[in-house]
Amino acid sequence: MSDRKTRADRIFRLTRRKALKGLAAGLGALAVPSNDASAAVWESFFQKNFRELSRSEVQDVVARLEAEYSTRYGKPVKVKTTPSLEGVLYGYGLDLSRCIGCRRCVYGCVSENNQSRDPQIHWIRVLRLSKERGVDLEHAEQYYNPANVPEEGHFYMPVQCHQCENAPCTKVCPVQATWKENDGIVVVDYNWCIGCRYCMAACPYGARHFNWKKPGLPAADVNPDTHYLGNRPRPVGVVEKCIFCMQRTREMEGKYPACVEVCPVGARKFGNLLDPESEIRFVIENKRVFILKEELNTQPKFYYFYSV
């Protein structure tokens, strides 16, 4: 970006900030000034897109959210804003020859990422497919419920956000409430999303989920270690999705998402695509890999493979 353009951007932002602040001050004066709760309501109403917040504004927002969540759930909740790690691009491998369809990943994900328990929101959906038909989504079954898995004649294919390089969902968002971060994770600003659900129509993997109702998250189930763009408790009326457990994986290189840790058969692999020594690179270079709906050119960073 040329200097002139940067400067023009800054000027534009400054005026907008002023305009918003003026508006906020004006409306704030209408609300009862001494009432903290109503002040927080106005602050959250006038909050800007996360990517446009200055450092000090981010601190204000985080403090406000932490206070709000801590009061609501009766325990301290941390909201982090850790940015992408340098030189990291996350990739995910899923071993179809190992997966047994136990859905431990589904529920491991739910408890790590503070999804609504009532109604239930699952970021991972496990499809049961027949070995005869192969990967034939039209005959996939999501609601299989046998006494024991795996079942004879079937294999299982968990599907979650593919963190596409050429993501159809971010392109269609009318307000840029969702975008791809530098480490490849596609995130949603839950305070900016207007809930139009265009991204859900655009996603070929059914990876985006909507809060049709105020999320039912019992205080006892809250995971207090959260990220602003990730697993913090969500409001009603916005879209959410898998974020590769950024509250864990961004803290330190080598940390795994919850689904990778919980998988009892080691079917899930995770790592840095830019690191030639990583496990995920080994998988891509040495195993039979396939991309779901490759013809759509979404360029996922989620690779299915067969280890045997």
Add this chain to the structure above:
Amino acid sequence: MKKVWAFVKGCFILLRQGSKLYYTWVYVLLAFVGIGVAAYVNQLYNGLIVTAMRDQVSWGFYISNFTFMVGVAAAAVLLVIPAYVYQWKPIKEIAILGELVAVSAMVMCLLFVTVDLGRPERFWHLIPKIGILNFPQSLLAWDVVVLNMYLVLNFSIAGYMLYSYYYKRQPNMKYVTPLLLFSIPAAVSIHTVTAFLYNGLAARPFWNASILAPRFLASAFCSGPAGMILMFQVIRKWTKFKITDQAIFKIAELIAYAMFLNLFLLGAEVFKEYYSDTAHLAPMKYLYQGLEGHSDLVSYIWTATLFNITAFFLFLIPQTRENQVTLNIGCILIFVGVYIEKGMGLVIPGFVPDVLGDFYEYSPTGTEILVTMGIWAAGLLVYTMLLRIAIPIMNGDFHVGEDGIHPHIGDELFLVRRVAEDVGEEGDLLTQ
């Protein structure tokens, strides 16, 4: 500026005057709007869970109605073209009514989109500079731009012309003609952009067909004019406004051509999907035949198809096109037929089966139906108000008084059944 204010004030005085029938009609509409608002408040309070939409079918009745209404609005050009490009007098007299239809339909479209939002209070995020409008990346951003532009355009054209007539002046065509000509591509654009909104999603093969935008336009040029013909019949029967049979028959003829195109394009799509018989056939099969025991839409779509084909023949044959009974039947068939085809018949199969092969059969809940009825009532209310002002102005019953300040109101009743003329009109129709 003072004159504008006097005009607006005069309009409000006029809106309060009317026959018992006018008042009844307005109160009935207001009652429906009230019910819709109550249902919407309930939806706001509980979240969109009170609708039947879920993750698999994430758009439903609201967006279906939105899509249909965009078509109705776009159809105003079918009056503008003969009126102002070909200077055909019978339609020129009524072109303004078409523009007012466009205004009302746009208001409905914006309401339908708003009630579908999960966080309507964040609408300001869409306003450029204050929020972030993702233009030109997102087709929804395009839609926001063109829909609002079309609304403002039609409102200004009709408003300026009526304002001029009110002050007994001829509108300055140097301003109006370019705007009118611009409204033609603008009408095409609102429907094209709305089609592209679906069309651009590779994840949904049912929508991802290049024939979608042409089909949208063809069906819009059927449903909008059909609705307008019905409306015109009501207007000429219940108000003092005259609309010639000639104008109505010409519109009916245009509908016949548009319906031919619509059916042809539909046939082209059905052929391609069925003959190539790929995995992409599933949504169409679900719509027309039912798939794996899921067949909620089948009876609807066949009703729509039957209605459209019947109406096509009714409008193709001059004898039935120019007979008031068959003409009205044809209009109703088309309006309903396209409402099903371009509404639920277009939106729902895009989601069934969903991208992972899951079947969720959607049918709207009570809340969705009540809110939708409320928005339809609001649209009709807006149209009634606009007509209440436009019709007396065009009849010369509402203009500035001798003193140049106060309005002169010559039509205090507005809605009255015209018994004597009614017979005369029927006679007209029969002799034609």
